[in-house]
């Protein structure tokens with residue numbers, strides 16, 4: 001390595017160090033943060049993401065809401081893939097970022113955590129006040145009678161009804177998996193109460209988050225002393241709107257994400273690094289007592 005490369009490496013190390021220091025100060029000085037998390041937060045728990053660090057789409061098209069509602073074959077395809085993909089989400093364990101955020105909430109510095117993830121890992125790490133912006137994969141709703149049920153129970157029913165399903169596949173985001181099977185052979189269970197169509201309790205692409213949820217998050221933002229974005233490229237407007245709102249309200253916005261994000265011009269501080277690495281080193285300097 002020549003001298004120039006050495007200096008650049010040293011400069012980068014220092015820059016990262018200063019950014020992490022500033023993040024520690026920001027959190028220590030806060031009393032009521034809103035946190036917005038994305039796929040980067042769950043990637044270290046083995047849950048695949050849709051986008052690479054440059055924000056580029058890595059996957060084939062996901063399922064769309066209208067398609068799921070209107071086409072029985074789409075539901076057969078969805079559930080066939082989900083039978084293989086769901087255990088990866090169900091068995092995932094929270095990582096250092098989830099635990100650190102729960103600890104920061106525990107000392108009263110986080111008023112609300114909004115996650116775009118559907119894996120419930122924040123709750124499993126002990127985080128209490130969580131809004132699952134895009135729903136939760138561990139719950140199922142009936143489109144006929146509205147009854148809520150457990151995804152675990154549906155997994156049993158799907159497995160019993162479809163012994164022809166393969167045992168494994170390549171995991172994809174959102175509890176999906178790439179598998180080779182003729183989906184027309186799939187028997188999709190219906191609601192045990194009314195025989196209505198069952199849907200995972202998540203917001204698919206092409207569907208919207210309920211306006212009252214958005215409004216209540218706007219309210220929390222206006223009462224907060226800043227927004228902390230963790231592990232999200234904010235490519236999806238559903239999450240980006242909170243960044244825009246915080247900027248409109250004049251709240252400081254801090255982001256921890258290794259790649260480019262849609263809110264890059266709005267931040268007071270950006271820690272350009274992996275959130276799990278950052279939060280693993282943050283607990284000690286933080287005043288969590």
Ligand SMILES: [Zn+2]
Nearest residue numbers: 142145191194
């Ligand atoms: Zn029903």
